[in-house]
Amino acid sequence: MEEINILQNIKVLYVEDEPITRNQVFRFLKNRIGKLVLAENGEDGIKNFIQHKPDIVITDVVMPDMSGIEMMRKIREQGYKCPFIITSALSDSKTILETVDLKIEKYLIKPIEVDALMETLKEVIVEGLEYSNDLLVVNDKVILTEDKKNEIELQIRNLYSKYLKRVTGKGAKQIQVLIRGKEIEILSKENLTTLEENFLLAGNYFKGIEVLRKTIYENTKKDIEKQIGNLINRNVVMKKMEICPKEKYERIILKITC
Template sequence: MNSEGGRGRLRGSHQMENTMDILKQLRVIYIEDNDHTRCSVEKFLKRRFGKVFLAENAEKGLSLFQRYHPDIAIVDILLPGMGGLELIKKAREAGETCKFLITSSVSDVTTILEAVDLDIENYIVKPIDPYAFEEKLWRIGESIIKERKRMSAAQSFTLENKSEVEEELRKGFIKLLKEKTGRGPRDAVALLDSHEVEISAYGVLGAMEKTLLRDAKNIGHVEEGRRLLYHIMEQEMAGLVKAATGAFVELRSVKPDAKRDRETVKLFVAADCP
C-alpha cells in the first residue's frame, strides 16, 4: 500500500475530521493472506477505525464474525482454501449484516457480478490506492451511521398512544391544508408505522380544479399541481410530525387521484436530523 502523504487532496480538513469521527465509531474485520499487505493495511485501518480485527484465512475470519459481528468486513477474494466469496456467503447465511468491501489483484467481470449478487458494498483492485480506499470506506461508514440515525429516529414511532398521535396529525394536516388552499379536505386519515407516516385525504379539490377536470385532458395538470403543493408544504408537514412524535421526516411520495378527489402523502423517517 502506497504512502498516505498528501491525503488532504481527498477532501478538506473539516471533512477529514468528520470522516475520522464516522469511522472511529465502527468495527472492521480485515481478511488477507499476504503478510506484507495485511500489515500495511492494518496500520492504515487502526488509524481510522475504533476496532480492527485481522485474519489470514477464511476459517479464522468466520470465527471473528461470530465473536465480534463487525460493521464492515474487508475481504480478499483469493484466499487459500475457502475463497473470499464463499466466506461472504457463509457469513450472510449466519445472519451477518455488515457491509462488505472486497479486494483482489484481478479485475474479473464474472467475479464482480457474483459479488454484486452477494450484496457486496464495493470492490477495490490491488495494489490498493490509499485515497480511493479511504474514500470507499468513508462512504460505507457514512451509510452505516445514517442508517443508525434513521433507526433511532424510527423508535419515536413506537408509541403507546399511537391512536392519539394519529388523530393529532390528522387534525393538524387538515388545518394546514386549509391554511394553504383556503379549504380543508372533507376528511383525512393519518397512519404511523415504524418507518413512515402516511396521510390520506378525501375531498381535497377546489372549485377551479373541479372545473378543469371537466376536460379529461387536464387530469395530469391538476395532479401535478397537487404534487407541487405538497412539496411546498414539506417543511410544515415535517414540523407537524416532529411536534407529535419527536422524529424528523422527509417527503417520500405524493399520489394524487384527481378522478376520485383523494390523495395519499407518505413521509419517511430521515437519516439526517437537523
C-alpha cells in the same frame, strides 16, 4: 424515548491482511460505530465471525491463506446471511463478478476512501434494518422510534396544511398523518373551499370537483414530495391519491424510496 443512532448500535467485522490499511480503517471506524472486530486473514475472519456474530462484514479479497470470497462462501454455507462489503483492487473485479451468487452488498475499490466506506456502511445497514424490521431511518442515521415518529408526523401535518392552503386556498379542518415503515399516509377532512361547497349544494358536481383537485395535486405534488423528503432526508414520491368530495375527505399515500 431517545433517538437510536444506527452506527452506534452495529457490530462490524473487518478482515484485512495488510497492516497499514487495517490500522487506517480501524482508527477511522473505532469511534464511529458501536463495536469493531479485526481479523488478519480469512481463517481468523471465520473464527471472529462465529464468536462475535457481526451485523456486517468488510473484507479484502486477496489474502494469503484464504480469499475474502472463499471466507464469505464458508460463512454463507453455515446459513449466515450477514451483509458483506468487499474491498479490492480494480484488477480483482472479474473475480468478484464471478461470485454474484454470494450476494455481495457493495464493492469498494482500494485504496479505501474512508468517507465512501462510511456512506456504504450507512446504506447497507439502513437497507437491512428497513427490509427485515419494517423500520424507517431518517437523516441517514436515526431509527424512527415512537416518539420521533410522532414528532415527524406532526411536522408533516404542518407542512401539508400549508401546502393545501397554498394550492387550494383553504386548509383542512382535520389532518391525520401516519407513518408505517416506508409509507406515509395523509388523511385530510373537510377541506373544500366555499366555492366548491356551493357547487355541491347546487347539484351533483362531485366528479367535477374530484377531477379539478386531482389535477391541482398532480401539478403541484413535486412540492410536497420535496418538502417531506427534505424533512426526513429521504426521497419521497406520491403513489396513491383518493379525492372524495361527497364524503368530505382526501387521502394520499407517499412512498419513501431511498
